[in-house]
Amino acid sequence: MHPFRWVPADGGRHATADVRLAGAYATGETIVALCARKVTVAKSTEVAWLWPTCAECNSEAHALAESGAER
Ligand SMILES: [Zn+2]
Numbered sequence: 919m920h921p922f923r924w925v926p927a928d929g930g931r932h933a934t935a936d937v938r939l940a941g942a943y944a945t946g947e948t949i950v951a952l953c954a955r956k957v958t959v960a961k962s963t964e965v966a967w968l969w970p971t972c973a974e975c976n977s978e979a980h981a982l983a984e985s986g987a988e989r
């Protein structure tokens with residue numbers, strides 16, 4: 919289990935280490951993504967999950983996963 923989650927936000931799929939205990943994000947909530955952008959969580963529809971993956975979040979997530987997920 920890595921300390922980040924993917925969330926659909928602002929027209930893309932971003933990863934965030936802003937992990938909630940409940941494991942879910944509220945629609946309209948502002949989170950800080952791994953790309954350091956503040957993004958607004960979108961409604962988690964099937965279409966939202968087809969949005970393009972944020973490239974910076976993707977590389978950050980890979981770096982986290984490869985480093986043994988220490989944060
Ligand atoms: Zn991002």
